Structures are given as structure tokens and as C-alpha cells.
Amino acid sequence: MKSFSPVGRTLGTVAAVSLAITLSACGNSSPSSGGSSSQQSSGSSSGSASASASVPTGTGNSTLPSGQPGKGKPPIVMGDKNFSEEYLLGELYSQALRAKGFTVTLKGNIGSSTTINAALQGGKIDMYPEYAGVIYTELAGNSDKPRSAAKTLKGATAYENKHGSAVLNPTPFQDADGLASTKAYAQKKGLKTIDDLKKVGSFTYAGPPENATRYQGVVGLKKAYGLTKLQFKPVPIGSQYQALDQGKVDTIAIFTTDAQLASGKYAVLTDTKGIFGFQQVVPVVKKSVLAKEGPAFQQTLNAVSKLLTTDAVVAMNKAVQIDQQDPGEVAKKFLQANHVL
Amino acid sequence: MTPASVLASVSGADGPNIPSFGQSSSCVRNNGTFCWDWFTQNWSSRVDFQARLIEHIELTVIAVAIGFAIAFVLAVLAHRARWMVAPVTFVASLLYTIPSLAAFQILVTITGINDLTVEIALVSYTLLILFTNTLAGLSAVSPDVVDAARGNGLTDRQILLGVELPLAVPTIIAGLRVAVVTIISLATVAAFIVPEGLGKPIFDALNAGDFNTKFIASGVLCILLALLADAMFVGLQRVLTPWASARRAR
Numbered sequence: 001m002k003s004f005s006p007v008g009r010t011l012g013t014v015a016a017v018s019l020a021i022t023l024s025a026c027g028n029s030s031p032s033s034g035g036s037s038s039q040q041s042s043g044s045s046s047g048s049a050s051a052s053a054s055v056p057t058g059t060g061n062s063t064l065p066s067g068q069p070g071k072g073k074p075p076i077v078m079g080d081k082n083f084s085e086e087y088l089l090g091e092l093y094s095q096a097l098r099a100k101g102f103t104v105t106l107k108g109n110i111g112s113s114t115t116i117n118a119a120l121q122g123g124k125i126d127m128y129p130e131y132a133g134v135i136y137t138e139l140a141g142n143s144d145k146p147r148s149a150a151k152t153l154k155g156a157t158a159y160e161n162k163h164g165s166a167v168l169n170p171t172p173f174q175d176a177d178g179l180a181s182t183k184a185y186a187q188k189k190g191l192k193t194i195d196d197l198k199k200v201g202s203f204t205y206a207g208p209p210e211n212a213t214r215y216q217g218v219v220g221l222k223k224a225y226g227l228t229k230l231q232f233k234p235v236p237i238g239s240q241y242q243a244l245d246q247g248k249v250d251t252i253a254i255f256t257t258d259a260q261l262a263s264g265k266y267a268v269l270t271d272t273k274g275i276f277g278f279q280q281v282v283p284v285v286k287k288s289v290l291a292k293e294g295p296a297f298q299q300t301l302n303a304v305s306k307l308l309t310t311d312a313v314v315a316m317n318k319a320v321q322i323d324q325q326d327p328g329e330v331a332k333k334f335l336q337a338n339h340v341l
Numbered sequence: 342m343t344p345a346s347v348l349a350s351v352s353g354a355d356g357p358n359i360p361s362f363g364q365s366s367s368c369v370r371n372n373g374t375f376c377w378d379w380f381t382q383n384w385s386s387r388v389d390f391q392a393r394l395i396e397h398i399e400l401t402v403i404a405v406a407i408g409f410a411i412a413f414v415l416a417v418l419a420h421r422a423r424w425m426v427a428p429v430t431f432v433a434s435l436l437y438t439i440p441s442l443a444a445f446q447i448l449v450t451i452t453g454i455n456d457l458t459v460e461i462a463l464v465s466y467t468l469l470i471l472f473t474n475t476l477a478g479l480s481a482v483s484p485d486v487v488d489a490a491r492g493n494g495l496t497d498r499q500i501l502l503g504v505e506l507p508l509a510v511p512t513i514i515a516g517l518r519v520a521v522v523t524i525i526s527l528a529t530v531a532a533f534i535v536p537e538g539l540g541k542p543i544f545d546a547l548n549a550g551d552f553n554t555k556f557i558a559s560g561v562l563c564i565l566l567a568l569l570a571d572a573m574f575v576g577l578q579r580v581l582t583p584w585a586s587a588r589r590a591r
Binding site: 082083084087109186191307308309311312315316318319322324325326330333334336337338 | 356357358359360362363364365370371372387523536544545548552554
């Protein structure tokens with residue numbers, strides 16, 4: 001994920017090749033307009049089945065500090081990447097830190113993973129939220145496919161440590177590739193995991209054309225799960241949900257925090273073999289900054305991360321991407337509801 | 342947190358509270374073609390189209406003004422020293438053909454992520470058209486007219502200021518009209534570097550939900566701005582070349 005396919009999806013409309021190159025490793029999570037026709041309104045966690053089984057939670061102290069321990073600490077600059085979910089993450093972490101008295105400047109929309117990583121290592125920013133699998137594969141350049149979330153985090157941590165930064169506790173949610181069907185189809189066929197698709201026999205699977213050759217798509221589904229009776233239907237980028245709603249296909253490729261999942265109409269099947277990779281979010285912070293800001297800084301960030309479950313992030317993505325609300329306001333409401341602000 | 346939002350949230354045993362984030366109009370939720378309600382809410386706050394429009398005007402005015410100053414000086418010089426024409430045209434064409442996104446991205450490594458980077462790129466796109474048109478305007482003045490002026494005892498400087506430049510005004514302004522409309526359009530790409538101007542809502546929409554209203558509002562504002570700028574130059578030309586209007590009236 002967060003490689004070329006999501007970019008293509010976002011930028012298909014602008015036919016700008018150079019853009020695609022420069023944005024390359026950027027973002028996903030922009031379900032395009034072709035989404036489902038009946039988006040429901042409830043901001044509640046109406047049942048996007050969590051795609052991830054159990055994920056590591058990290059070992060840092062995640063108790064929200066009381067009072068304003070950040071008062072008088074040196075100011076820091078936080079960055080975030082160039083897509084909607086990152087804007088939310090930047091707002092969530094920076095607002096929480098400010099509530100604890102820290103002085104934080106948020107520089108939003110800095111760019112792709114490689115761009116923002118250069119900004120971090122060049123000292124232009126002090127921290128930013130990143131996806132563990134992106135660090136593992138795109139920044140550290142590992143070519144293997146880590147088979148567990150723990151191994152992904154370990155590799156990500158090793159890379160950042162080597163470059164003067166620390167990786168804090170990961171979020172419970174991850175924004176990885178995934179596979180979903182309608183809830184009705186999953187119930188009828190008794191599907192909980194991708195493995196269960198084997199008993200279905202022949203079924204259709206829709207996704208952007210490049211899925212045909214990706215391990216996080218058709219290749220992995222056939223190789224790792226043995227789903228040889230899968231029929232791939234390439235659909236225009238971003239219109240998978242539409243194809244599913246119209247009953248044209250049985251299953252679709254998704255991102256696990258797609259705003260459409262908030263409707264509760266879809267079932268995300270668990271990836272028991274880990275073909276989709278592990279994409280928990282971790283705040284990446286310069287070690288020197290952590291030392292200067294004191295333990296309350298780290299604790300505040302960990303406390304926020306702990307709140308970010310798949311359901312919570314899908315609900316917030318929906319508020320931003322479908323209801324077109326301001327990421328700052330959505331983050332504020334969420335933090336207030338959880339007594340961080 | 343209000344009690345209501347606690348009740349509204351559905352959460353697991355130790356999961357977070359997910360509050361209601363409120364609901365937008367059905368036009369917004371279904372990504373209608375153009376949602377007036379959303380646009381009016383975002384005219385002077387949040388997306389703040391008003392502020393983005395002003396930034397866009399600033400980006401454009403600075404780029405065209407600096408570009409015109411440079412191109413004008415070069416054209417006047419090249420008018421006298423013809424050998425300059427080829428190299429200046431070559432460099433200006435080269436700058437003009439660099440894809441704008443690539444230009445922005447390359448410049449960032451030299452001048453950083455700031456307005457200077459954006460303006461350097463935008464200025465470089467005005468040079469070719471402004472230089473070419475200014476020079477063409479000056480060159481198109483009939484040699485007979487220049488000879489007549491010289492015969493009346495005017496110096497080169499007087500000929501330039503009193504004869505050649507006034508006669509070149511329509512061609513120069515034609516160049517400015519093309520340049521300003523081009524820059525208004527190109528300045529949307531500037532938002533790739535700095536979050537300013539009408540390009541910002543376009544890039545934001547690309548990154549978050551492809552919201553049609555954002556694209557259309559930004560695009561239409563750009564078009565209106567371009568039409569207005571063009572009309573202003575037409576008016577300026579009328580004022581600067583009263584003899585042309587007089588001729589038309591006759």
C-alpha cells in the first residue's frame with residue numbers, strides 16, 4: 001500500500017505524470033466520488049470488521065499526563081504527509097500536545113514518505129506520524145515481506161534509530177490493503193477470513209488494474225491463500241465500492257480505513273497470512289527532541305495513539321472525506337470525547 | 342464532553358469514545374456536482390475561498406510584474422542589439438518548456454519550500470511571451486515612421502519613448518493578456534509547493550475524497566479571475582492608446 005496504486009487513484013483525474021512521480025510514495029485513503037450511494041450518517045463504529053488480528057501495542061508509558069507539563073519546554077515542529085488520514089493524525093497529535101502545554105507548530109501536507117523523511121533527517125521538522133510498513137519497505141528499503149506486525153515494527157524501529165529518531169508506541173489501527181465483501185455475502189457464505197474464500201469456490205474480486213500483478217492483490221491471494229478460482233475484474237481506480245454495491249462483483253480490494261467502511265454495509269475479511277503487510281501508525285520523533293521535551297511528551301503521544309482504533313479512524317476519515325469536515329475540528333471533537341482536551 | 346456524545350458513541354470495553362461528528366447535507370455526502378450550502382460555509386472560513394483568491398491574485402501580480410520588468414528591459418536592449426534576440430529567445434523558450442511541476446520540484450532543492458520558489462518558476466513562464474511580444478511590437482514600427490522622427494531631430498531615446506513604445510503598446514498588452522491568463526492558470530500548481538492560492542483546495546480535494554464542489558469552486562474562481570484580468574488589460578489598452586479609439590470612432 002501507499003505506493004503507486006493509491007497515488008494513481010488520487011491523481012487519475014489530473015493525468016500528470018510528473019505529479020505521480022513526485023508524490024510517489026504518498027497517500028491513500030481518498031475514496032473517490034464513486035463511493036457507495038448510501039453513506040450512512042452515524043459517526044459510530046457501526047461495524048467495519050477489523051482486518052487485523054492482534055497487533056503489538058508498544059511498551060512505552062501511555063498514561064495521559066495531567067496538568068501542563070509541557071509549559072516552558074522548547075517549541076517543536078510537527079509535520080504530516082500529503083493525504084487526508086495524515087492531516088487527521090497531525091491534528092490529533094499536535095492538539096493533544098498543545099493541551100498539555102507543549103508548543104507545537106504543525107506543518108501539514110509536506111509530501112510523500114521520502115520527502116518528509118528527508119525533512120525529518122534534515123532537521124526541518126522534529127517529528128511526524130508514519131506507517132510502520134512504509135518505513136520498513138520504502139524508507140529502509142527492505143525487499144522482504146515481514147510476516148508479522150511485530151517484525152515490521154522492529155525493522156522500522158531499527159531504521160529510525162539508525163537515523164537519530166525514535167519510534168513511539170504504534171496505533172491499534174492500521175491502514176493496509178485489504179479485502180472486503182458485502183456483509184450479506186459474508187454471512188451467506190460464512191466468511192470471516194480470507195482463507196474462508198476457499199470454500200466458496202469460484203468468486204470475483206475487483207480492484208484497480210495494477211492489483212493483477214501485485215503481491216498485495218491477486219498474486220498474494222493466489223500464492224499464499226491458494227485462491228486459484230479467483231476471477232479478477234479490473235475496475236477504474238476508486239470505484240470498487242460501487243461495483244460491489246451494484247452486485248457486479250463478490251469481493252473488492254480496499255484500504256482498511258476507507259471512509260466507506262463506516263457505513264456498516266461491508267465485511268473486511270481477516271488477512272491471516274499477512275499478505276497485505278502491516279501498517280500501524282507510529283509517531284517518529286527525533287531522539288534529541290524526546291530528551292529535551294521530557295517524559296510527558298512521549299506519554300501524551302502514546303495516549304493518543306492508544307485511542308486510534310480502526311473504528312475510530314474510519315469514523316474520522318468518513319467525517320473528513322465524505323462529510324467534508326475540517327480535519328482539525330474532527331480531531332478536536334474526538335480528543336474532547338476521550339478527555340484528552 | 343457532553344453526556345449525549347458519550348451515549349452516541351459505541352465502543353468496546355476499553356475502546357475509545359467515538360463521538361458524533363455531525364452530518365453534512367445530502368449534496369455533500371453524495372458528492373453532488375456543486376453544493377452551494379458548503380460553498381457559502383467555506384467562502385470566508387475553513388477552506389476560505391476568499392483568502393485563497395487573494396493569495397492567488399498576489400502570486401499572479403508579483404509574477405507578471407517581475408516577469409514584465411525583466412522581459413521589457415531585455416526586449417528594449419535586444420531591439421537595439423539584435424544579436425541578443427537569439428540567445429534570449431533560446432533561454433526563455435527553454436524555461437517555458439520545462440514542465441511546471443518538475444520546475445517547482447527542482448527549484449525546491451535550491452531555494453526551498455517557499456514563495457520565492459513559486460515566483461521564480463512563475464516568472465520564468467512569463468518571459469518568453471512578454472519578451473517576444475514586446476520585441477515584436479517595437480520591431481513592427483514602420484522604418485519610415487522612425488526615419489521621419491529622426492529627420493525631425495529626435496534622439497534615439499526620444500524615438501523609443503515617444504514613437505516606438507506607444508506604437509508597440511497594443512502588441513505588448515496582447516502579450517500581457519496571454520501572460521496573466523497563463524499565470525492565473527499555472528499558479529494553481531504552485532499549491533504543490535506552498536499551501537496558497539486557489540490550487541490549495543484543488544490539491545486538498547485530490548487528497549481527500551475528490552470532492553467535486555472544491556474542484557468546481559476553485560476552477561470557476563480561476564476562470565472568473567482570468568476573465569477579469571483580461572478585461573482590465575483591454576481597458577488599459579484603451580486608456581494608453583486613445584488614438585486607436587479615436588480612429589475606431591471615426
